[in-house]
Amino acid sequence: MREDLENDIVAMDLCSGALPFANEKFEYVTAHDLIEHIPRIMVSPTGTKFPFVTLMNEIHRVLIKGGYFFSQTPAYPALEAFQDPTHVNFITANTFPKYFCSDQEGKAPAAEMYGFQGKFQMVKQERSLCWLFSLMRKA
Numbered sequence: 001m002r003e004d005l006e007n008d009i010v011a012m013d014l015c016s017g018a019l020p021f022a023n024e025k026f027e028y029v030t031a032h033d034l035i036e037h038i039p040r041i042m043v044s045p046t047g048t049k050f051p052f053v054t055l056m057n058e059i060h061r062v063l064i065k066g067g068y069f070f071s072q073t074p075a076y077p078a079l080e081a082f083q084d085p086t087h088v089n090f091i092t093a094n095t096f097p098k099y100f101c102s103d104q105e106g107k108a109p110a111a112e113m114y115g116f117q118g119k120f121q122m123v124k125q126e127r128s129l130c131w132l133f134s135l136m137r138k139a
Contacts, residue, residue, distance in 0.1 A: 074132070
């Protein structure tokens with residue numbers, strides 16, 4: 001293991017289901033240039049799956065209460081979000097707040113209709129060039 005990674009835990013297959021970690025294990029989870037590579041939907045003979053929603057459920061599960069999730073991703077309308085042929089998940093400034101966070105009135109996240117079982121609070125979100133930086137806290 002490289003010294004500069006000794007505090008990092010790297011998971012490789014994020015589309016197939018559960019992360020190999022216990023519930024409420026981490027204070028924070030980060031996703032740098034990752035979310036745009038996770039498919040939104042996968043259809044197979046065994047049924048329809050929503051890998052992005054599943055991953056968000058897993059991130060929520062492994063965070064302690066009050067833990068943080070930070071995402072850095074190229075986002076719409078930046079060309080960088082679309083030009084890489086491995087980008088299959090196009091994020092907008094509304095994706096995380098609307099689908100994975102409760103609003104001020106406590107309304108459930110919209111991704112609940114796709115099986116999302118968690119609830120985040122948006123701490124801060126900002127754009128810089130092509131990037132969307134999102135910091136959410138597990139409610």
